Amino acid sequence: MGVSSVYHDYSSFHNGTTFASAFDNFNQLPELNFVEKVWGSYYYYMGNDLFATGLLFFLTHELFYFGRCLPWVIIDRIPYFRKWKIQDEKLPSDKEQWECLKSVLTSHFLVEAFPIWFFHPLCQKIGISFQVPFPKITEMLFQWALFFVLEDAWHYWLHRGLHYGVFYKYIHKQHHRYAAPFGLTAEYAHPIEVALLGMGTVGIPIVWCIFTGNLHLFTVSIWIILRLFQAVDAHSGYEFPWSLHNFLPFWAGADHHDEHHHHFVGSYASSFRWWDYFLDTEAGPKGKARREGKSLASGSKAQKLEKKTV
Structure with missing residues (x-):
């Protein structure tokens, strides 16, 4: 030892x-x-620091991902919660849950496990610390908030790009197998998509550390847990009165992402609503109504201008 x-x-x-x-x-x-x-x-x-970091990150991913999925699996089987199901006529069957679970586990062990086990040498090379004590909580809070904002931007543009032509047909289509998502589908995706969108979660902290030299492995661990929770909850398929976006209007949440799966386009962002709002890519009836309202307002304004010039 x-x-x-x-x-x-x-x-x-x-x-x-x-x-x-x-x-x-x-x-x-x-x-x-x-x-x-x-x-x-x-x-x-x-x-053995290399082995310790690899085991820590692999177990963290597995325990917190499936641990967060489990409540949604249970909720899907309790009729009381049906009134909060966004697409209440589409409940995942046991067969769908099982097939999704097998696919996600295969991805975890065959695609994600290898880079996880070699994360520690990368940390050493670029200066990600793992020593105790940890950084100040204010410093970690700032980095978590920043990572959420930057990952959301990365996710929006990569996700939107995956909806074009061959990228959708050969890569992203797999994730859209379920028009009514459920918790386990958060990481049900083609390996290339897992790698590309995963770079937003892991790559952004790496780039941050390369430029600042200021990052701790504990900060990265908690960030990954928060991101897992966000992804699973966004795919849950449930909209509750206590859902976070009811208190933080710019938070995306399940209703935002459910519309994306339901209509197959629009609402591309992961955590926040501002990219879709300002770029007019909100999915569903609300997004359509807003675009039509803007179009009518624009037409009315053009008519008034035309009358003035006559």
């Missing part, structure tokens, strides 16, 4: 071979909070 670089001074640590003994060592450091102690103990106990 090697020695982890997660902490700078092990001189006061006692020997131990269990996670509990590793945590007992880190628990003696008053400058660390509980989460930092658990993080440090994990890396110290594993003794």
Whole structure:
């Protein structure tokens, strides 16, 4: 077993071979909070930083993705929640859920697993830190907010591009197999699409660190969890009175993305509504009504101008 670089001074640590003994060592450091102690103990106990990061990110992805999907699978089977189903006549069958699950698992193990296991050397090369203590919470909050905004822009333009010609036919069409999405379909996609749109989630923090030299692996971990939750919830197919966009009008949410799947075009953004709003690509009846309203207003204005010039 090697020695982890997660902490700078092990001189006061006692020997131990269990996670509990590793945590007992880190628990003696008053400058660390509980989460930092658990993080440090994990890396110290594993003794191999490359393997520890790979396992951490793979398990984080699996546990939080499927953990967030599970409530929606249960809700789909409870009639009480039907009144909040956006496309209430289209419930996923057990067969559809099972086929989707198999496809997503195949993608996770055959497409995403390999780069995850080699993420740590990349972190070392570009300067993503994994040591304790963590950065200040204000710094992490700023980076999470920035990543959401930048990923949304990346997602909008890449997603919109995937709806053109051969890109849709050979790549994006797979994701549109289900006109009424459900939680598990968030990552049901062609491997090329997984890689392209996944770059918005992973690539943006990497580019940020290359330019700033200021990023922590814990920040990246939480960002990935938040992004997973956003993606799964957007595909849930449910619109509740307590849905986030009812409190933050610029948040996209399930009703925004459900319209995209229902009509196959429009509403391309992931987290926010502003790109679709300002570029007139909102899907569904509301988007259509807004465009027609603008067209009528524009026509009326042109008629008035014409009368003035006569």
